[in-house]
Amino acid sequence: MTKSTSRSQVRLIASTNAIFGADEACAMLHISRDAMYRLAKDPDDPFPIRYIGGKTRDGIVLHDELVAWVERNSVVGSPRRD
Template identity: 40%
Template sequence: MNDATGPRPVPPQDYYSAQQVMDLLRISKRRLYELAERDDDPLPLRTFPGAKRGSIADRRELRDWVLRNTVLVREREQRG
């Protein structure tokens, strides 16, 4: 995910690779797949039927998911 210089810059684009999603959200590969496999509001990773690699995320779906699954810093104590 990160190297000594921090996360890799990710330019705005329509679709992001799993690695780019990890860099954008600053999460590990393990956390990425935990979020994608949860039952309630999973992280919107997509793949072609039968594929085992090559997950992608649509920018709009990812943005909407982030807004639903995060809180403002000042509200984090209130929501626990």
């Protein structure tokens, strides 16, 4: 006998297993969805969004790929002083 899983349970499982929705990834990085899509088009080091089943919206971002991308595309240092 198999147990059915609701969409909200799937979202919780995905979030706890290091898979984020596009909106979650944007919120974590404090960037807009438009900014994420622009970054995803970078030919040298695109933002690591993935799409399942031929979808072109509402992608997912894997935790390890996101961390690696942030490490490559950020600068360590003090906050800017104006």
